[in-house]
Amino acid sequence: MCGFVTIHGPFATSIDNISATSLMIQGLRHRGPDGHGAINVDGMLSMRHCRLSIIDHSGGSQPMTSQGGRYSLVYNGEIYNYLELRSELEKDGVQFRTHSDVEVLLELLIRKKEHALRDLNGMFSFVFHDRNNDTWIAGRDPVGIKPLYYFSSHEYTIFSSEIKALIAHPLVSAKLNSEALSEYFTFHFVFGDRTLFQGINKVAPGTTIIGESSQIKRVHKYWDLNLNEFDHPTNFDAIEEIRSLLEDSVKLQMRSDAPVGAYLSGGLDSSLIASMASRNQSSGLLTFHGSFLGIEGFDESNFAQLVATKIDSTHHELNPTPQDFVEVMPKLIYSLDEPAAGPGAFPQYLVSALASKHVKVILGGQGGDEIFGGYARYLIAYLEQAIKGAIMQNSDEANHVVTLKSIIPRLAMLKEYAPILKSFFSSGFLEPMQYRYFELVNRAREVTPFLEKDYVPDPSIMFQKYESVFNSIETDSYINKMLGFDFKTHLQSLLHVEDRVSMAHGLESRVPFLDIRLIDYVSRLSPSLKFGGNHSKYLLREVSRGILPDAVIDRRDKMGFPVPLAEWYRTGLIADFVGDVLFGSASRNRGILNVPLFREALEKGRIPSRQLWGSLSLELWFQIFIDCQL
Numbered sequence: 011m012c013g014f015v016t017i018h019g020p021f022a023t024s025i026d027n028i029s030a031t032s033l034m035i036q037g038l039r040h041r042g043p044d045g046h047g048a049i050n051v052d053g054m055l056s057m058r059h060c061r062l063s064i065i066d067h068s069g070g071s072q073p074m075t076s077q078g079g080r081y082s083l084v085y086n087g088e089i090y091n092y093l094e095l096r097s098e099l100e101k102d103g104v105q106f107r108t109h110s111d112v113e114v115l116l117e118l119l120i121r122k123k124e125h126a127l128r129d130l131n132g133m134f135s136f137v138f139h140d141r142n143n144d145t146w147i148a149g150r151d152p153v154g155i156k157p158l159y160y161f162s163s164h165e166y167t168i169f170s171s172e173i174k175a176l177i178a179h180p181l182v183s184a185k186l187n188s189e190a191l192s193e194y195f196t197f198h199f200v201f202g203d204r205t206l207f208q209g210i211n212k213v214a215p216g217t218t219i220i221g222e223s224s225q226i227k228r229v230h231k232y233w234d235l236n237l238n239e240f241d242h243p244t245n246f247d248a249i250e251e252i253r254s255l256l257e258d259s260v261k262l263q264m265r266s267d268a269p270v271g272a273y274l275s276g277g278l279d280s281s282l283i284a285s286m287a288s289r290n291q292s293s294g295l296l297t298f299h300g301s302f303l304g305i306e307g308f309d310e311s312n313f314a315q316l317v318a319t320k321i322d323s324t325h326h327e328l329n330p331t332p333q334d335f336v337e338v339m340p341k342l343i344y345s346l347d348e349p350a351a352g353p354g355a356f357p358q359y360l361v362s363a364l365a366s367k368h369v370k371v372i373l374g375g376q377g378g379d380e381i382f383g384g385y386a387r388y389l390i391a392y393l394e395q396a397i398k399g400a401i402m403q404n405s406d407e408a409n410h411v412v413t414l415k416s417i418i419p420r421l422a423m424l425k426e427y428a429p430i431l432k433s434f435f436s437s438g439f440l441e442p443m444q445y446r447y448f449e450l451v452n453r454a455r456e457v458t459p460f461l462e463k464d465y466v467p468d469p470s471i472m473f474q475k476y477e478s479v480f481n482s483i484e485t486d487s488y489i490n491k492m493l494g495f496d497f498k499t500h501l502q503s504l505l506h507v508e509d510r511v512s513m514a515h516g517l518e519s520r521v522p523f524l525d526i527r528l529i530d531y532v533s534r535l536s537p538s539l540k541f542g543g544n545h546s547k548y549l550l551r552e553v554s555r556g557i558l559p560d561a562v563i564d565r566r567d568k569m570g571f572p573v574p575l576a577e578w579y580r581t582g583l584i585a586d587f588v589g590d591v592l593f594g595s596a597s598r599n600r601g602i603l604n605v606p607l608f609r610e611a612l613e614k615g616r617i618p619s620r621q622l623w624g625s626l627s628l629e630l631w632f633q634i635f636i637d638c639q640l
Contacts, residue, residue, distance in 0.1 A: 154215030279375025
């Protein structure tokens with residue numbers, strides 16, 4: 011895992027630009043503390059790289075150039091099937107100088123250009139340059155696990171692994187993208203390839219950008235999620251194939267010349283990954299867990315310990331405190347570059363710091379919910395569709411996947427979601443599915459009462475943005491529409507956090523559920539299989555039988571790493587910190603948050619933890635990146 015910056019344009023190697031890339035790479039040293047390198051191709055390219063050494067410690071240095079010096083590559087990530095690809099290249103006569111996956115990628119790009127990405131199973135971002143014609147390719151893995159940002163003008167196109175490095179260049183300003191801010195208020199993420207910074211974009215997942223000198227010539231989508239071609243294996247065959255694919259994914263992702271560990275939250279996803287990983291480790295696997303002891307609803311340590319005991323792992327646990335929160339928050343928001351989904355980023359940051367003291371690579375369960383249907387909102391949505399089918403006596407997709415009679419035994423799962431159910435059914439009941447799912451993902455109603463009117467998102471515009479993604483999922487299946495929307499949007503926000511909180515500590519996080527082979531297989535399964543037994547994550551639960559304790563498989567109270575911010579505030583443990591950030595002069599002068607109203611509601615206990623997190627992290631982001639105060 012690494013970080014890099016590149017500048018493309020006729021004056022890319024000017025003294026000013028070489029100096030700028032040197033400054034930019036300093037902001038990425040946390041991503042690559044084990045080494046650094048640079049090349050400058052006269053009048054074309056300035057390229058710098060910092061390395062976290064995971065595979066081939068001595069031979070994988072970057073930037074890497076081809077023999078003869080025509081081609082150059084900087085790359086961040088891991089190609090898990092690099093040994094198999096290397097073998098094929100050797101059959102074609104390629105002689106390798108190193109044992110690294112970097113050189114495999116370089117040789118593939120030389121031969122196949124952007125078409126090489128179809129062969130890769132991994133997480134990656136890269137920039138590849140051909141000095142003979144000053145052309146380049148920038149690419150990102152299919153799912154968007156590894157980040158890549160860019161700024162483009164008439165003079166230059168500049169790439170970087172993180173935004174903080176981009177804004178260190180004199181040409182790139184840290185300015186607010188107001189349109190993106192409305193999306194953040196509504197969804198807690200920004201759509202498409204844009205960011206909260208004006209003029210700074212992301213290379214989209216599964217996409218290559220092809221350019222010449224400073225100019226972008228073409229954008230190519232080489233992979234997309236396909237949820238419209240259904241396969242109908244038996245339950246048994248589907249479960250066996252998923253188990254086989256996941257086991258192979260874990261095995262591949264444990265390829266490393268550095269120590270490997272696993273997150274263990276106590277939930278189904280991380281528990282299954284840790285259990286499978288333990289089978290591929292000759293000595294005891296190291297597992298890592300964080301929880302809030304003594305606070306009801308915030309402690310999953312008993313489930314994590316249950317799995318750790320079963321797999322005989324060396325288990326490490328930490329218990330974040332309010333003081334940790336006060337000390338970590340500015341560092342965390344700086345690491346994230348943009349405020350992102352949910353307060354779980356805070357304990358994730360601390361658990362990553364703990365893990366980095368013991369291992370360089372860690373496996374996690376990210377992606378399981380979006381692939382296998384793990385969110386409670388899917389069951390809420392299907393409850394309404396089942397009611398609609400029973401009333402209308404129709405035979406549409408929602409009715410024949412889930413009937414009202416069959417869903418009733420599962421409704422106890424929704425006990426903790428009564429407030430969401432009340433809000434969801436209070437308006438628009440039985441409207442078409444695209445309107446109803448918007449109600450479940452729209453968070454604007456939580457924050458709108460506390461925004462000054464100029465910053466209140468326009469609901470019709472926000473719905474149009476949402477609908478452009480929801481309706482782009484080419485399927486009539488409601489469950490597939492929901493899964494596809496979350497895969498393309500919400501998952502991106504979670505992966506953003508996953509990358510930043512791990513790389514902030516020089517730790518490489520790997521996510522076996524997002525193996526492209528597994529995604530392609532599960533996406534083609536029929537909706538009735540995905541929602542089999544009308545149970546969230548039905549297929550994954552069945553895969554886990556015989557591997558995990560039944561208490562973990564069948565639990566209905568998975569917490570999703572909640573943080574007791576509201577509880578801490580009410581007891582006064584973080585009140586001074588919150589007050590300084592949200593109610594201070596910087597926040598008041600910004601004119602976005604109606605400070606008196608928000609403060610009154612917070613003190614009366616009417617602001618939940620997630621909403622407090624969103625407001626706090628956004629204001630810290632403004633102070634760190636826009637105001638440059640912290």
